[in-house]
Amino acid sequence: MDMKKMAGEAALQFVRDGMRIGLGTGSTVYWTIIKLGERVQQGLNIQAIATSAKTEKLAANLGIPMLQTSQIDELDLAIDGADEIAPGFQLIKGGGGALLREKMVASIARRFIVAADESKLVDRLGAFPLPVEVVAFGWELTRNAIRKLGCDPILRTGSNGAFKTDNANLILDCRFQEILNPAQLNADLNSIPGVVENGLFIGMADTVIIGHKDGKVEIMQS
Numbered sequence: 001m002d003m004k005k006m007a008g009e010a011a012l013q014f015v016r017d018g019m020r021i022g023l024g025t026g027s028t029v030y031w032t033i034i035k036l037g038e039r040v041q042q043g044l045n046i047q048a049i050a051t052s053a054k055t056e057k058l059a060a061n062l063g064i065p066m067l068q069t070s071q072i073d074e075l076d077l078a079i080d081g082a083d084e085i086a087p088g089f090q091l092i093k094g095g096g097g098a099l100l101r102e103k104m105v106a107s108i109a110r111r112f113i114v115a116a117d118e119s120k121l122v123d124r125l126g127a128f129p130l131p132v133e134v135v136a137f138g139w140e141l142t143r144n145a146i147r148k149l150g151c152d153p154i155l156r157t158g159s160n161g162a163f164k165t166d167n168a169n170l171i172l173d174c175r176f177q178e179i180l181n182p183a184q185l186n187a188d189l190n191s192i193p194g195v196v197e198n199g200l201f202i203g204m205a206d207t208v209i210i211g212h213k214d215g216k217v218e219i220m221q222s
């Protein structure tokens with residue numbers, strides 16, 4: 001059983017004709033996009049906005065009509081994955097480096113749906129290193145300021161040196177071990193000059209869809 005596929009495809013039950021939909025990034029929402037492409041080919045009329053260049057390319061290649069930010073101010077739905085999901089639908093996102101666009105898109109959606117496999121469920125956020133997007137200028141200064149919040153930020157690297165986001169910024173992966181007050185940490189991180197956004201999504205998700213290894217799909221509403 002592919003738990004990510006089950007969860008990603010289950011998100012389609014919330015899609016209705018005429019909707020404007022935010023499409024997340026990652027290997028779970030990949031399955032949502034593939035299924036959505038099939039439905040569009042069968043006549044479903046939706047429009048979508050992507051949270052990354054990768055998603056934009058995938059969706060456009062499947063014939064999904066794509067929107068630009070200048071054409072929207074709200075969305076009916078946003079569908080995305082997550083790296084950790086704690087009680088109260090507190091999330092860590094950004095494992096794929098798309099957290100800024102993902103947060104912007106989720107913030108204008110009337111309903112934000114998160115799809116994930118059961119391994120993403122945790123009692124408390126923080127074992128997964130929290131991705132923080134920072135501007136390249138003076139990133140060492142930003143890292144030093146983040147370190148004072150109680151973690152050891154690691155600059156994310158790719159095959160050609162430092163990983164660059166779609167916004168030409170850098171990612172610092174910050175392992176806090178345990179995040180006792182996610183809302184406060186979200187505010188503290190975003191008040192540091194040089195921080196663009198962080199991967200804490202607090203009070204944003206409305207629906208969580210979990211694929212379990214026994215083949216069951218669980219749907220939780222806030």
Ligand code: 5RP
Nearest residue numbers: 026027028081094095096098
């Ligand atoms: C990308 C994300 C992803 O949603 C998150 O990393 C989960 O990815 P996957 O579905 O591949 O496990 O936040 O920035």
